[in-house]
Amino acid sequence: MDKVIMHVDMDAFFASVEVVDNPKLKGKPVMVGGTTERGVVSTCSYEARVFGVRSAMPVFMAKARCPEGIFLPVRYERYKEVSNVIFSILHEITPYVEPLSIDEAYLDITDVNDKPIEVAKFIKNKVKKETGLTISIGISYNKFLAKLASDWNKPNGLKIITEGMMPKILFPLPVRNVYGLGQKSAKKLNDIGVFTIEELYKLPKELLIEFFGKYGSEIYDRIRGIDKRKVEISRERKSIGRETTLRTDTEDKEELKEYIWEFAVDISETMHNKNVSSKSITIKIKTASFVNHTRSKTLNYYIDNAEEIYKEACSIIDELKLDEKIRLIGLSVSSLKENKIEQLSFY
The missing domain is CATH 1.10.150.20 (5' to 3' exonuclease, C-terminal subdomain)
Structure with missing residues (x-):
């Protein structure tokens, strides 16, 4: 039996939540992310996209393209709250739900008795009723085509790509x-x-x-309709990281290390909560001319405390040759493993 894979994607999620919470924003170009000139846009409404604004665009550039835009700070806890409601709805359909992000997931609905189109309509209606938001859904026989279908006619889209449509339906696409x-x-x-x-x-x-x-x-x-990837119920977290855009560009390594210490403390706390250790440390920098660079270091042992993470991160920074000032600094840990606790025997 052919698989039936569904890809669901919330439309302009962060911005849409802001509009639902404040109806006065409806129909206006809303941008969520950094609110200072040095920040970046996380998500923008479709009204803002008409002006050429996109996710990850620097705020100063977004303001130049859309001077009348409304810039709002990120309220991650609120978005997570809404996301939990949506994922609860998805789990009503099937246990085979693979989260890709806070607002996106794959579902394997092969064994669901209802017709795929009816399942999609149920999800769209219930999400709208419980959150006020629209969701775009793509359905096909593999992951690649399902995701492609969900992007087909956003926002509030619904598209099915069948085997009989392949490959010609893809030909005009870039x-x-x-x-x-x-x-x-x-x-x-x-x-x-x-x-x-x-x-x-x-x-x-x-x-x-x-x-x-x-x-x-x-x-x-x-592009010939072959994609053997399965829907994975649990996705292994590959890295934990933090980054920030600096208040002013700098080439002072000691100033960069102050940010690294804050990141190391935060990352270490997350690692302890998830009971994991890491042996790979990565520093990310973005220069004043918006060029990204990463430098990594892999250890022969696993670490999880802030002091060790900070020490290894600083050793990477000390080796960096800064030819121009830095506008963004980031720290992440990867090559994660679960800390297993052995219970001692009394005998």
């Missing part, structure tokens, strides 16, 4: 719509005259492997 092809990979294809999935489809597998390594084989299969 190559950037292929899951796994980032901005750089898409540009690499554009540079050789490949802009649409139809043009990508005509390339031999060997060329894609030469371009993208072993991942090229997955891209080749994906």
Whole structure:
């Protein structure tokens, strides 16, 4: 039996929650994220997107494009509260729910008796009734196509891609719509005259492997409707991190280390709550010209306390050659493992 995979994605989630909580914002260009010139946009309403505003765009740039925009701070606890309501609705349908983020998930509804279209309508109606929000849903026989379908006619979209529609339904789409092809990979294809999935489809597998390594084989299969990834009920957390945009650009390493200490304390507390340790430390910086750099260090042992995380992070910073000032600093830990506690025997 073919799988029936659903991808659900809340529409402009943070901004939509703000509009529901304050109806006076309805129909206005709302941007949630940093409220200072040095911040970035986390999410923006569709009214703001008309002006060319996008997620991860610096606030000063968003303000230049949309001077009448309303900028609001992030209220993560409120969004998490609404997210919990939505995920409870999803779990009413099936236990096979794979969260991708606070506002996005895959569902495997293969064994659900109702028709997929009826399941989608039930979710959309119940989410609207209980939260006031709209949700876009894509349905297909694998993850790649389900996610593609949910993006098809946002907001409040509903799209089904069947096996009989493949591959022609994909042909007009730009190559950037292929899951796994980032901005750089898409540009690499554009540079050789490949802009649409139809043009990508005509390339031999060997060329894609030469371009993208072993991942090229997955891209080749994906645009032919082949994606064997399963819906995973529990997703292993791969990293824990914190970052911030600095109040003013700096090249003072001691100032950067002050932020690193705050991050290390926060990350350590999260690790203790989740009962995990790490042996990989990564420093992320963004320069004044908006270029990102990362530097990592892998240890021969696992750590979880703030002092050790801070010490290893500082050793990375000491080795950095800062050719220009820094506007953003971040710290993350990865290569996580669960701390298992052995119970001692009395005998």
